Amino acid sequence: MAAPLLQLDKATIRFGGLTAVNSVDFTVGEDELVGLIGPNGAGKTTVFNLMTGVYQPTDGTITFNGTPIAGLRVNEIVDLGIARTFQNIRLFGSLSVFDNVRVACNLHRATSPIQALIRGKSFRADEAAITKRAEELLDIFNLRRFRDAPSKSLPYGEQRRLEIVRCLATKPKLLLLDEPAAGMNPTEKIELVRLIQQVQKQFNLSILLVEHSMKVVMGVCQRIAVLDYGVKIAEGNPAQIQSDKKVIEAYLGEDHQTALSHH
Amino acid sequence: MTTQSESLNSQPSTLNFPLSEFLQQLLNGLSLGAIYALIALGYTMVYGVLRFINFAHSDVFMVGSFIGYYAGKHVPERTYWGGLLVLVVAMLGCALLGMLIERLCYRRLRGSATLNVLITAIGVSLLLEYSGQVFFGATPRTFPDIFPSTNFAFGSLVISSNQILVIVVATLLMVALQLIVYRTKIGTAMRAVSLNPKAAQLVGVNNDIVISFTFGLGSALAAAGGILYAINYPSIDPLMGVMPGLKAFVAAVLGGIGNIPGAALGGLLLGTVETFVNGSQWSTYKDAIAFAILIGILLFRPAGLLGKFTVEKV
Amino acid sequence: MSLRFPPSPNSRHGTFRIRVYPCPSVVKNSGSPTIPVPRPHLYLLAALLVALGISQFSDRIDPYFLDVIIGIGINIILAVSLNLVNGYTGQFSLGHAGFMSVGAYLAAAVSLFLGPKILGEAGGTALQQGLMFLAALVAGGLGAAFAGLIVGVPSLRLKGDYLALVTLGFGEIIRVVFQNVEFLGGALGLNGIPAYTTIFWVLAFVALSVFVVTCLVHSTYGRGFLATHDDEIASESVGLNTTRYKIVAFVIGAFFAGTAGGLYGHFKMTITPTGFDFTKSIEIVVMVILGGMGNTLGVILAAILLTLLPELLRPIAEYRMIIYSLMLIILMLVRPQGLFNFKFGKAKL
Numbered sequence: 001m002a003a004p005l006l007q008l009d010k011a012t013i014r015f016g017g018l019t020a021v022n023s024v025d026f027t028v029g030e031d032e033l034v035g036l037i038g039p040n041g042a043g044k045t046t047v048f049n050l051m052t053g054v055y056q057p058t059d060g061t062i063t064f065n066g067t068p069i070a071g072l073r074v075n076e077i078v079d080l081g082i083a084r085t086f087q088n089i090r091l092f093g094s095l096s097v098f099d100n101v102r103v104a105c106n107l108h109r110a111t112s113p114i115q116a117l118i119r120g121k122s123f124r125a126d127e128a129a130i131t132k133r134a135e136e137l138l139d140i141f142n143l144r145r146f147r148d149a150p151s152k153s154l155p156y157g158e159q160r161r162l163e164i165v166r167c168l169a170t171k172p173k174l175l176l177l178d179e180p181a182a183g184m185n186p187t188e189k190i191e192l193v194r195l196i197q198q199v200q201k202q203f204n205l206s207i208l209l210v211e212h213s214m215k216v217v218m219g220v221c222q223r224i225a226v227l228d229y230g231v232k233i234a235e236g237n238p239a240q241i242q243s244d245k246k247v248i249e250a251y252l253g254e255d256h257q258t259a260l261s262h263h
Numbered sequence: 264m265t266t267q268s269e270s271l272n273s274q275p276s277t278l279n280f281p282l283s284e285f286l287q288q289l290l291n292g293l294s295l296g297a298i299y300a301l302i303a304l305g306y307t308m309v310y311g312v313l314r315f316i317n318f319a320h321s322d323v324f325m326v327g328s329f330i331g332y333y334a335g336k337h338v339p340e341r342t343y344w345g346g347l348l349v350l351v352v353a354m355l356g357c358a359l360l361g362m363l364i365e366r367l368c369y370r371r372l373r374g375s376a377t378l379n380v381l382i383t384a385i386g387v388s389l390l391l392e393y394s395g396q397v398f399f400g401a402t403p404r405t406f407p408d409i410f411p412s413t414n415f416a417f418g419s420l421v422i423s424s425n426q427i428l429v430i431v432v433a434t435l436l437m438v439a440l441q442l443i444v445y446r447t448k449i450g451t452a453m454r455a456v457s458l459n460p461k462a463a464q465l466v467g468v469n470n471d472i473v474i475s476f477t478f479g480l481g482s483a484l485a486a487a488g489g490i491l492y493a494i495n496y497p498s499i500d501p502l503m504g505v506m507p508g509l510k511a512f513v514a515a516v517l518g519g520i521g522n523i524p525g526a527a528l529g530g531l532l533l534g535t536v537e538t539f540v541n542g543s544q545w546s547t548y549k550d551a552i553a554f555a556i557l558i559g560i561l562l563f564r565p566a567g568l569l570g571k572f573t574v575e576k577v
Numbered sequence: 578m579s580l581r582f583p584p585s586p587n588s589r590h591g592t593f594r595i596r597v598y599p600c601p602s603v604v605k606n607s608g609s610p611t612i613p614v615p616r617p618h619l620y621l622l623a624a625l626l627v628a629l630g631i632s633q634f635s636d637r638i639d640p641y642f643l644d645v646i647i648g649i650g651i652n653i654i655l656a657v658s659l660n661l662v663n664g665y666t667g668q669f670s671l672g673h674a675g676f677m678s679v680g681a682y683l684a685a686a687v688s689l690f691l692g693p694k695i696l697g698e699a700g701g702t703a704l705q706q707g708l709m710f711l712a713a714l715v716a717g718g719l720g721a722a723f724a725g726l727i728v729g730v731p732s733l734r735l736k737g738d739y740l741a742l743v744t745l746g747f748g749e750i751i752r753v754v755f756q757n758v759e760f761l762g763g764a765l766g767l768n769g770i771p772a773y774t775t776i777f778w779v780l781a782f783v784a785l786s787v788f789v790v791t792c793l794v795h796s797t798y799g800r801g802f803l804a805t806h807d808d809e810i811a812s813e814s815v816g817l818n819t820t821r822y823k824i825v826a827f828v829i830g831a832f833f834a835g836t837a838g839g840l841y842g843h844f845k846m847t848i849t850p851t852g853f854d855f856t857k858s859i860e861i862v863v864m865v866i867l868g869g870m871g872n873t874l875g876v877i878l879a880a881i882l883l884t885l886l887p888e889l890l891r892p893i894a895e896y897r898m899i900i901y902s903l904m905l906i907i908l909m910l911v912r913p914q915g916l917f918n919f920k921f922g923k924a925k926l
Contacts, residue, residue: 315738316738316742368906368910371910372909372910372913375913376913377669377737377738378663378669378866378870379866379909379913380909381738381741382862382863382866382905382909383905383906383909383910385859385863385905386902386903386905386906386909387902387906389898389901389902389905390899390902390903390906393898393899393901393902394899396898397895397896397899509749512742513746516742547753547756547757548753548757550749550753551749551750551753551754554745554746554747554749554750554753555746555750557742557743557746558731558732558743558746558747558750561735561739561742561743562731562732562734562735562743565735565739
């Protein structure tokens with residue numbers, strides 16, 4: 001059996017006396033769509049920050065595609081193939097929609113400031129390729145009509161989509177989505193579920209989804225892991241998670257056993 | 264005993280007795296440091312409530328000296344009551360000035376980009392300096408002897424009454440400030456605004472009044488610093504605030520900006536270090552020392568000696 | 578215009594006020610060129626030719642007027658290069674005068690100490706002098722760029738106010754060091770620097786600095802500067818090395834500050850450490866802010882205006898600095914986005 005794409009092995013991080021993530025074992029396989037859920041403050045975003053190099057684990061290892069990522073810079077991990085979105089959208093507000101995508105096209109790392117000044121043949125070829133790729137991406141996600149608008153002027157739902165498109169421009173193997181449904185109405189959530197499925201199929205990648213909305217998580221994830229107080233308390237398919245006692249307790253306390261499935 | 268009014272750094276010191284020379288420098292350093300501390304408190308308080316560097320603070324310090332200069336002409340020289348009266352007048356005048364600056368310039372910029380506020384502060388600073396040059400004249404003036412001054416000699420150690428005055432007045436003011444901040448209602452409000460301005464407003468604190476008060480308080484302390492500085496370095500001019508201001512700011516950062524005891528500690532440390540450097544063969548580098556300390560502290564302990572460092576949340 | 582209700586309080590833009598956003602579909606195409614500036618080198622060449630052309634007539638131009646133009650040119654170079662750091666990359670440097678002084682001293686030292694050895698007693702032909710000057714300017718620029726690297730690497734871990742202070746501190750330290758180096762004249766500075774600076778050299782370097790900054794920013798590589806400005810964490814998360822971007826901006830900015838210093842020294846023929854104190858840095862920062870951060874054209878206009886202003890106010894010399902500072906305050910209060918930034922947000926050249 002091939003090694004999983006992403007593997008957390010006893011990943012732990014402590015901030016002073018607080019253990020935010022405690023010895024979490026967790027994997028994401030090729031082409032898998034995994035959910036990571038848990039009550040507020042369970043450490044989900046912290047896990048994301050560990051995977052993307054924002055924080056360094058105090059203990060344990062994280063391996064991506066066979067490479068241990070400890071000590072790498074955030075941008076180096078992106079080069080390996082992990083891209084992420086943020087809970088509170090982080091677009092480049094003053095750049096146009098188009099430039100938000102272009103700046104993320106990782107072809108450009110072939111060019112340098114010197115080449116940008118000389119503007120030789122390879123530079124122009126790179127620029128043209130980047131422009132083409134960015135336009136294709138905008139077309140796929142129906143964002144072309146906003147091409148030259150400043151990204152901060154987009155409607156909220158489109159900003160979320162643009163953030164995902166920007167991630168795809170880096171050609172990731174694994175896409176981390178941090179609460180993409182936050183602030184969305186039910187119709188938008190349905191669209192989001194469709195979008196996530198489309199992205200996974202069309203771009204052949206694995207997706208790890210942190211989400212509060214059970215509708216979204218249960219709708220798209222093949223497998224779900226549950227965190228509570230930095231510890232993984234359950235893992236399984238949506239049906240198993242919905243009926244898991246520990247999970248229900250963590251979310252609702254002991255008296256509301258049925259509420260989760262009705263959410 | 265001799266009566267003379269000399270600058271701190273030109274105090275006679277003999278090289279024969281290293282220990283007494285050390286004590287002499289330490290004393291000189293502490294009295295210079297006490298002045299830096301008084302100015303630093305204003306920077307640190309304003310940074311605490313508004314999170315910006317009030318560049319104009321150093322010029323409020325200068326205005327304090329000039330108010331003292333003019334007020335000093337109307338009181339008998341070399342009397343304690345006269346000197347204290349001048350001190351109080353300068354403090355009140357500068358408190359008003361500080362509040363006026365806040366009301367007219369900074370209040371409208373609350374919540375704007377750091378850079379814009381900083382440039383406005385620099386604008387106010389330049390305005391005060393150049394207005395000073397027009398109205399007070401650019402040539403240095405001699406500050407009157409408003410306090411009685413004597414020198415006490417213990418062997419080769421010379422202590423001037425002015426140095427003692429500086430340390431005593433500065434200490435009293437800092438104790439008073441500590442009482443205001445921790446024992447009064449307005450002080451509690453100041454601390455609340457500094458921790459979370461929005462939450463403070465929600466529980467009924469009037470932020471405008473608190474910020475205005477903070478400026479008044481900080482400016483009054485700067486004025487006191489200005490008078491004490493002028494007593495020891497009696498030549499005053501409209502640009503006199505620039506260097507002490509920058510150094511006091513370094514002191515505030517050194518102690519941990521936004522932290523009141525930190526500013527006092529930073530001021531004393533900086534004054535002492537600078538005086539020792541000034542007495543050594545590296546004296547021509549004394550202005551660089553403050554900045555070297557600033558850079559060092561920002562790179563290795565950005566929160567300062569007594570501050571807490573916070574990281575941006577992702 | 579369309580009314581949009583605010584997103585959830587979770588979002589970054591989540592305020593509880595209704596804001597009016599321009600409807601994106603009617604936002605005019607801002608014309609982001611697909612292939613940015615087709616042949617920028619032609620513009621540079623043309624600009625250099627124009628500079629050469631103007632310099633042929635320089636002896637017919639009123640000397641006072643010529644001096645003012647040279648002063649404007651030097652300030653444009655300073656402001657445009659600082660704009661790369663403070664405007665486009667969003668860092669906050671208050672030490673530009675420090676880099677300028679490194680360039681000024683180094684270039685002056687090359688002309689004063691190496692010049693006579695290479696050119697001989699006679700002083701060489703005009704062409705030889707020109708090449709000598711070019712070498713001096715490049716040396717000054719490289720020296721300043723090196724200083725930029727030394728300052729940049731440790732400082733760029735810091736942000737905002739703190740970065741401003743560290744750069745200010747470095748600038749002041751450079752000044753104190755120059756005051757103490759006897760070889761470079763100490764506090765008296767260097768005198769008798771040959772007057773090599775002509776209108777040609779100034780215009781040529783103005784063109785070069787504008788070319789470099791514009792070309793950089795209008796490339797996929799260069800958009801990384803803008804991305805770094807907007808959001809460092811997001812930039813890292815799309816694979817940009819923000820530290821490297823910041824250092825590149827710092828080094829290029831310092832290079833041009835250095836050449837501007839070299840031009841300044843060979844124009845005034847005398848330089849002192851106090852001429853490059855933090856007031857000078859502030860003056861350049863003000864040009865950048867007034868021009869509208871990250872807007873090269875605006876910054877050029879601001880540099881022109883702020884160089885002319887003291888000249889225009891000369892009749893009321895006593896009050897001119899008061900007027901200058903008052904204007905600064907009023908501008909910040911009523912037009913915080915800069916005088917020449919007509920589009921709020923990012924403006925393009």
